[in-house]
Amino acid sequence: MSQLPWHSQLQQTLTERKAAGLYRRTRLRDGEQGVEVVLDGRKMLSFSSNDYLGFAAHPALKKAFIESLDQEGVGSGAAHLLTGHSRYHHQLEEALAEFTGQQRVLLFSTGYMANIGVIDGLLGKTDVVVQDKLNHASLLDGGRLSEAQQLRYPHAAMALLHQRLHTAANSRNKLIVSDGVFSMDGDIAPLPEIMDLAEQHKAGVLIDDAHGLGVLGQNGGGVIEHFGLTQQKPILVGTFGKAFGTAGAFVAADEVVIETLVQQARSFIYTTAQPPAIAAATLASLKLVQQETWRRDKLQQLIKQFRDGADQLGLPLMPSQTAIQPLLIGDDKKAFKLGQDLEQHGILVGIIRPPTVPKNTARLRITLSAAHDAEHIDKLLGALEASYGH
Template structure:
């Protein structure tokens, strides 16, 4: 085994795909302390800047550990109240907490579809959605990114009894938004179900921050299955699925990634409850975030920095080859700025990139510093 694992790691190093972890000694804010030096970070998903909010740090009524799975003795009143509040937040009948978005996606997909059913996935969907589809053993059809004509063709030619269309709301590496209006229309035409992973949309886009479904004015009848995470815009940890009471009850009874794992720590459930209140009350966070996105895009255009078409906090710069992405990443780091270099297999070959993410805690002066540094290193 030692020889085999060593060869795997050597292959990744030779292909410039070896990943390393940055260990910081500070709360999650735009300024991170690494080995005693402060760096300006543009790669956190803490979009609303709530990860270190004082109100979220005061929750501890139920202790730290939940002690058991939800179906044994791990389900506290904190969990129960949060599920009700998440259902109300998403304007759905019910919601169910999962430990992570990955586990939520695995649990939902394997509950909804089986071997003789069919799943239709956008090519750029998150890895957890692909893995959930593989675990379900259903027929898998992948359509080119946001290509509605291709999706229609696949749906029209499917003979499966149950058809499930799955898409990200906001695509995590490109920052663009799914064509949900047309997806829903195709689902109705071909009697398919729709599931949206809105991990990067909830709290960020839509008139009141309710995500990509609110942006398109879509409800539970249009998109029966909504998955959201609690560790991005809401600044804590965990995930949930929202939908009908019938859907949630089916997941409680059948979703293996829910049944056979320890419940989310109740202290985190309480923190998320506070986060929902803060996110809804302090609307300036979302407003400031979108002002920063527009400011960055305008500044980048003036300096001819080639951005992708994204109006979300995710602002990628395609550099092509892995070596170039790593070189620019290192050059920025030497200037005290952290921007992650995203490489295959996370993104397709030839599309290695910088993935810049913006937070409500960033300031225009920090954006200016980033832009000037990008001009220098690009």
């Protein structure tokens, strides 16, 4: 058995992580993603996925996926710039450009790859990237991967973003980077203020709207539509693994930005294109996102029902109007125990601890879906009432 020379150090770190209540492990799901899942052999009511519109196992997506398999096979077999770019990929890029109101779209195999690719692809040594401290790990890693100077501002603090931009006044290029909906807090970035500051300081803006796209806005256009931005738009990163129910990601921007990424984004150039069937299923999902507005309406009703019920129970919910509803616990072990207690009631939620969130802000990350019903919310509230404070 091959071993690293520092094997004992790694073992010690793992032991310490376990003792601190920070250990993680994968869990085995059998069957489809949905509001009721079989996890580790046990049927659970799940509030622990990002399938916000209930599309992950939708018949229309399955049908599109299967039909495209007969035409295109399984693997794309090459990078987009070689022979991996199928007609389905092309059609999806065109449909997304129309949907987002941007000049052009570029597909990436994952959201992580899109975020590291777009930041590294657009910035160099004499540039500055200014990020919200609570940005997703992939955005922070994109900044670290690039040679640009890294600046951070406290979460959603616009006065301090203004200060950081002032500090970077002599830099060649400045890029402000933020989540659209913050994945662990559920709150929405103050995008109009960010755009105003960008104009004032001659900076670009990149918004990762992984958790807003499909969910926010009348047509599911995400945080940009939510705020009614029609003229100046940020560069947009969107993912398909959440509300769209498939996998992969895209960047939407103007022609020059996208062509620059085609030439310079390493995570686009040097990887195999996602299977064409995924693109075909996402095309089907995109239609449903726009047509079935009732899903967003229902989701908002469920969010209100949950927040009203949690308020009556005196639960410390964080201020979120999105499908991500974090219950702030603080202590890591207490959060883990509460999550375990809920599982005894057949309820599954995300147990989020550092380093995913700052120290002393461990929480239960409760995510709602349009596939949930009012009775599901009642069950969750009942389980929380029985478990919280015990």
